[in-house]
Amino acid sequence: MEQFDYIIVGAGSAGCVLAERLSADGRHNVLLLEAGGTDRRFDVRVPIGYGRLFHDPSVNWRFRSEPEPGLDGRAIYWPRGKLLGGSSAINAMVYIRGLPGDFADWQAAGNPGWGPAEAAAAFERMERRIGAGGTPTGAGALWVSDCAAQYHKLGRHYLAAAQEAGFPPGDTVSAEGVGPYALTTRRGRRHSAADAFLRPALRRRNLRLVTAAEVLGATLDGLRATGVRYRRHGQLHEARCRAEVVLSAGAVKSPQLLQLSGIGPGALLASMGIEVVRDAPGVGGALQDHLGMTYAFRASEPSLNQVLGRFRGKAAAALRYVLFRDGPFSLGVNQMGGMVRSDPGLPRADIQLYCNPLSYSTVYRNRRPLLAPDPWPGFCIGFNPCRPTSRGRIDIASPDPHAAPLIVPNSLSTDTDIALMLAGARVVERLLETEAMRGLVTAANGFSPAAQTDAAILADIRARAGTVYHPCGTCRMAPAVAGGVVDPALRVHGVAGLRVADASIFPNITSANTNAPTLMVAMKAADIILGG
Numbered sequence: 454m455e456q457f458d459y460i461i462v463g464a465g466s467a468g469c470v471l472a473e474r475l476s477a478d479g480r481h482n483v484l485l486l487e488a489g490g491t492d493r494r495f496d497v498r499v500p501i502g503y504g505r506l507f508h509d510p511s512v513n514w515r516f517r518s519e520p521e522p523g524l525d526g527r528a529i530y531w532p533r534g535k536l537l538g539g540s541s542a543i544n545a546m547v548y549i550r551g552l553p554g555d556f557a558d559w560q561a562a563g564n565p566g567w568g569p570a571e572a573a574a575a576f577e578r579m580e581r582r583i584g585a586g587g588t589p590t591g592a593g594a595l596w597v598s599d600c601a602a603q604y605h606k607l608g609r610h611y612l613a614a615a616q617e618a619g620f621p622p623g624d625t626v627s628a629e630g631v632g633p634y635a636l637t638t639r640r641g642r643r644h645s646a647a648d649a650f651l652r653p654a655l656r657r658r659n660l661r662l663v664t665a666a667e668v669l670g671a672t673l674d675g676l677r678a679t680g681v682r683y684r685r686h687g688q689l690h691e692a693r694c695r696a697e698v699v700l701s702a703g704a705v706k707s708p709q710l711l712q713l714s715g716i717g718p719g720a721l722l723a724s725m726g727i728e729v730v731r732d733a734p735g736v737g738g739a740l741q742d743h744l745g746m747t748y749a750f751r752a753s754e755p756s757l758n759q760v761l762g763r764f765r766g767k768a769a770a771a772l773r774y775v776l777f778r779d780g781p782f783s784l785g786v787n788q789m790g791g792m793v794r795s796d797p798g799l800p801r802a803d804i805q806l807y808c809n810p811l812s813y814s815t816v817y818r819n820r821r822p823l824l825a826p827d828p829w830p831g832f833c834i835g836f837n838p839c840r841p842t843s844r845g846r847i848d849i850a851s852p853d854p855h856a857a858p859l860i861v862p863n864s865l866s867t868d869t870d871i872a873l874m875l876a877g878a879r880v881v882e883r884l885l886e887t888e889a890m891r892g893l894v895t896a897a898n899g900f901s902p903a904a905q906t907d908a909a910i911l912a913d914i915r916a917r918a919g920t921v922y923h924p925c926g927t928c929r930m931a932p933a934v935a936g937g938v939v940d941p942a943l944r945v946h947g948v949a950g951l952r953v954a955d956a957s958i959f960p961n962i963t964s965a966n967t968n969a970p971t972l973m974v975a976m977k978a979a980d981i982i983l984g985g
């Protein structure tokens with residue numbers, strides 16, 4: 454049987470960092486197992502391919518939540534990456550660390566060593582920020598590019614509206630304030646965790662990557678992990694570890710794998726016929742996510758719809774991309790945004806904004822769902838509350854490891870979250886009431902929050918809001934007595950040789966997008982593991 458020092462499950466955002474870090478000094482043999490396959494394809498490389506990856510089953514787990522009582526009983530689509538790079542290879546590439554207060558909250562939840570200073574130090578080690586003129590700051594592996602000069606000119610109205618409405622500008626990477634978003638791209642190409650961390654490390658002889666390897670669970674000797682079982686092309690395999698198994702399968706699959714291994718809510722596991730190794734009710738619990746709402750408008754001037762929605766526009770953009778590697782094909786759809794305070798008296802930003810210079814809907818081509826631009830000049834303004842308080846659960850639905858787990862987000866299950874969604878809609882209303890926006894918007898394309906009652910806004914939110922793809926917290930880092938699953942060294946409470954390092958360990962959701970903080974978790978996890 455194959456033996457390694459470390460076995461990492463999942464080559465996503467976190468797993469790629471861990472594989473690079475744990476193999477760097479050549480002392481340890483590392484096995485990285487990934488259920489998905491290659492990321493060497495056009496739609497992954499070229500940033501605008503985002504819309505095609507969104508539903509593509511060859512690179513996407515395509516989960517769905519249970520019907521949500523707070524969202525009119527709707528079951529919400531949950532894309533997750535299933536390929537090298539994981540969700541960082543299919544995401545919208547917006548790079549935001551989160552606010553320092555987020556990590557103060559992590560520390561205060563019983564996690565020494567995870568405060569704002571420690572988080573900032575890890576971010577700085579992994580980032581190479583590319584300024585407007587192409588000048589790099591930092592020597593990290595991950596390219597974080599300032600693409601503002603490339604963004605569609607329609608975005609200038611959003612920046613003017615924010616200023617008029619009293620929302621100050623800021624560096625969206627590390628602080629609150631409004632501005633253009635920085636992207637994880639490198640010279641016009643997506644720079645996923647696989648590009649930044651894994652690919653260079655694969656030259657090392659002590660790192661072995663196996664794709665199409667779906668891990669079924671950890672093997673345990675009493676309360677010690679000894680390895681994993683996985684299936685590849687229909688064949689069952691087992692790999693053993695001398696030191697540790699690290700689960701980096703993401704916020705949906707890491708708790709599922711723990712439960713399948715007998716670590717989870719005892720009664721649930723017993724009801725599924727799974728031997729209970731450790732009764733840990735917190736496994737799968739404490740799920741958090743950002744609930745997002747988008748409003749679409751028709752514009753008085755051309756938007757990206759007139760480029761990406763027309764053959765000639767698309768052909769010109771494609772040619773430009775081939776010749777210069779810039780233009781719309783080199784960018785994501787979320788171009789502007791920022792974090793703002795819905796009430797200036799608040800101590801921290803509570804609403805994250807998005808302004809996309811295009812509007813789109815899901816269309817079907819050859820029965821394949823795709824995101825396609827609307828035929829008229831249009832754009833979107835969206836928002837999500839930064840720190841929602843609703844928590845849900847992810848639990849196995851069956852002892853079959855190939856069955857999707859039950860995702861129960863419990864969206865809008867607290868009064869605070871309802872108030873936050875209304876506050877976000879009122880922020881959008883404030884933007885719409887500015888001169889800058891009045892000159893741009895010719896009509897709402899659907900519901901607009903302007904001059905509406907709270908009841909009407911909430912009804913629309915319940916009818917249309919959905920995930921912005923940031924699930925976390927399902928293997929929460931917190932003391933066991935507080936329902937935590939891992940300790941501050943990311944060791945599973947009560948089980949030796951088993952850690953979790955990915956978005957599932959977040960003690961609380963960060964104020965904005967979750968890729969950067971997930972990479973930071975993995976950087977710190979590697980330090981902790983190598984430090985003994």
Ligand SMILES: Cc1cc2nc3c(=O)[nH]c(=O)nc-3n(C[C@H](O)[C@H](O)[C@H](O)COP(=O)(O)OP(=O)(O)OC[C@H]3O[C@@H](n4cnc5c(N)ncnc54)[C@H](O)[C@@H]3O)c2cc1C
Binds near residue numbers: 463707
């Ligand atoms: C559509 C979309 C858009 C997003 N946009 C942004 C954005 O613009 N900015 C941002 O910051 N964040 C964004 N996010 C969120 C961000 O990408 C994630 O928070 C982050 O990538 C999570 O990293 P992870 O390591 O926890 O999980 P993942 O990156 O999802 O990695 C988990 C990996 O484990 C593998 N795996 C799972 N189960 C098994 C198994 N049993 N055996 C073997 N391998 C397994 C998966 O295939 C996957 O490769 C987006 C996410 C999505 C889905």
